[in-house]
Amino acid sequence: MIPLRVAFYVLFVVLGAIILVRMLAYGVRMETLTGIVLGGLLIALGVYRLTQVFRIGASRR
Amino acid sequence: MSSDNPQLRRAVTPWGSFSWGYSDVGADIFIGLGLVLAYAAGASNFAFLFAGLVYVCIGLAYTELAAAYPVAGGGQYFVLRGLGDFFGFVAGWAILLDFTIDITLFAWSSVDYLSQLLPPLLASIHPWTHFTFVLGLIGLLCALNVIGVRESTAFQGTVAAVDVLSETLILCFGFLFAFQPQILIHTMHTAWPSTFALMQGTSLAIISFVGLESISQAAQETQRPASVIPRTSVVLIITILIYAVGYSNLALGMQLWHPLHDVHGHAMAFWQLFPGNGDNQGKGIALLSAQVPYYGAIAQYYVPILGAILLLISANSGVFGSSRIAYSMSTSKLLPSVFQRIHARFRTPAVSIFTFCGLAAAVLIFAALPQLDHGARAAYDRFFHGEDGVTFLGDLYAFGAATSYSFVFIALIALRLADPMTPRKFKIPFNIPMRFRGERVEFPIVAVIGFIGIFSILIFTLITHDIGRIAGPAWVIVGIALYFLYRRGKRLPLFRSQAHDWRSAQTHILRNAGELELMDEYHANLKASDERRRAAQP
Structure with missing residues (x-):
């Protein structure tokens, strides 16, 4: 299960980064704000979950 | 609270706790997306972001309270404890409205999702068939709950897992192959709504985030809830927010896989499918998933079924939740003891289940009338600006949620001041340390911000929704009148609280x-x- 979870949350981080880069290409403005927030949230959740998964994995070892 | 009473078994795992909440709150976006696109059009992503930020505050408040007071009563219990019997009743009564509407709205939308694959179920073309199916689903849920059959945690967990994976794949394929930032910017420029419509859309966006009672429900059955609930809740809150903001951005900024045309052959944007179309409003995610390149080829067939199942689980949690809240309010002497009556054979709160399913059926009739009868249609057009069934249900749902959540924020502040002794393993960040009645307490800034946010949504609902403006407050007023009658009959204080031993209870x-x-x-x-x-x- 752990490799699946890692892959899933890496997907979140990658998707978040892609959205963030594409939105930032149009600058920080009102129209891009929700996209920038979305990208940030995806990266934040992905990183948070990956940290948890790795911590659990380390404690099991 | 006697230790002799049978207790719920604490066997819910962290994933079980997440999937429980997800099945409840995660289903909301299946209804919310279409409704918000119909009103907020080019500002739908902003409507979701605003409601989403308020929801993060609400979610944090519920997480702190559910970890500190892990009982199933949820918002009603927190308000009872923080503000006393009267406000505990008002908050509980608003939550009961939400659960009752939840039954009708989610059963209705479940049939809408099925209609994507089975056109004879379309409400606009076969209103009686649609009505009969929704009524049948309410009856079925009522019967299952009286008998005592609940979907198993394993089934709920599987549906939640499939849904999380499915929604993520739709977002991935959508953002990688269809999303164009310039289309989003163009749509926001050309389809920005009026202030009135934006308020309407924002008040409807909050329905995408309703169901946090499930966090408390899960807390009652989770082992070591003070440790587990904060961890799962934070992930749940952010996941739901990502889907809401993600879908709304995708809906406004995607290059359609199958171009859409109106009756005159003009090209249409995706969001234009929703204004004035009740059929589409109830199944936004099914329509969106079909427009996602490549993945849409499969998604268009299974997402309507997945949506229908998830919505039905959520409707069932409305039946379950309303009966349990009524039971809990009755044991606290806020409602008559008849709501504690247990079915002799099935050991379930049958009176509560019948009462709230009956009310849900009555609400369904009121919501479906304009489709079923031309005279009613004319009356609705005249008095309620032609609000259709699903919008009417959305109005009331938003009203109940905004009212109960407003009280929960006040209760959080009151409990931080009045009960600083209860250990809080999770505390909302950003607090002001101060002294209150000789004790060191922390005043929660986020609760104040959240209250302002949810109260503004309540005001938006009252200003912009013709039916919600009347039916919502009417529900509260009728409830207060019944509460006074009951408390007078029992010679209990009307505004003040009975004596509670909170120390022993805690x-x-x-x-x-x-x-x-x-x-x-x-x-x-x-x-x-x-x-x-x-x-x-x-």
């Missing part, structure tokens, strides 16, 4: 939750506080 709650360290910490805090008080006395 000890019992923590012991029952297996939080023995927290219970010891609670006792030590109480002892220190009592000694401080004694020392301060002349």
Whole structure:
């Protein structure tokens, strides 16, 4: 299960980064704000979950 | 609260706790997307972001309270404890409205999703068939709950897992192959709504985030809830927010896989499918998933079924939740004892289940009338600006949620001041340390921000929704009148509270939750506080 979870949350981080880069290409403005927030949230959740998964994995070892 | 009473078994795992909440709150976006696109059009992503930020505050408040007071009563219990019997009743009554509407709205939308694959179920073309199916689903859920059949945690967990994976794949394919930032910017420029429509859309966006009662429900059945609930809740809150903001951005900024045309052959944007079209409003995610390149080829067939199942689970949680809240309010002497009556054979709160399913059926009739009868259609057009069934249900849902959540924020502030002794393993960040009645307390800034946000959504609902403006407050007023009648009959105080022994109750709650360290910490805090008080006395 752990490799699946890692892959899933890496997907979140990658998707978040892609959205963030594409939105930032149009600058920080009102129209891009929700996209920038979305990208940030995806990266934040992905990183948070990956940290948890790795911590659990380390404690099991 | 006697230890002789049978207790719920604490066997829910962290994933079980997440999937429980997800099945409840995660289903909301299946309804919310279409409704919000219909009103907020080019500003739908902003409507979702605003409501989403308010929801993050609400979610954090529920997480703190559910971890500190892990009982199933949820918002109603927190308000009862923080603000007393009267406000506890008002909050509980608003939650009961939400659960009742939840039954009708989610059963209705479940049939809407099925209609994507089975056109004879379309409400606009076959209104009687649609009505009969929704009524049948309410009857079925009522019967299943009286018999005592609940979907198993394993089934709920599987549906949640499939849905999380499915929604993520739709977002991935959508953002990688269809999303164009310039289309989003163009749509936001050309389809920005009026202020009135934006308020309408924002008030409907909050329905995408309703169901946080499930966090408390899960807390009652989770082992070591003070540790598990904060962890799962934070992930749940952010996941739901990502889907809401993600879908709304995708809906406004995607290059359609199958171009859409209106009856005159003009090209249409995706969001234009929703204004004035009740059929589409109830199945936004099914329509969106079909427009996602490549993945849409499969998604268009299974997403309507997945949506229908998830919505049905959520409708079932409305039946379950309303009967349990009514039971809990009845044991606290806020509602008559008839709601505690247990079915002799099935050992379920049958009276509560029948009452709220009956009310849900009555609401369904009111919501479906304009489709079923031309005379009613004319009356609705005249008095309610032609609001259709699903919008009417959305109005009331938003009203109930905004009312109960407003009280929960006030209760959080009151409990931080009045009950600083209860250990809080999770605390909302950004607090102001201060002294209150000789004790060190922390005043929660986020609760104030959240209250302003949810109260503004309540005001938006009252200003912009013709039916919600009348039916919502009417529900509260009728409830208060019944409360006064009941309390007078029982010779209980009307506005003041009965005597409660919260210290014993809290000890019992923590012991029952297996939080023995927290219970010891609670006792030590109480002892220190009592000694401080004694020392301060002349």
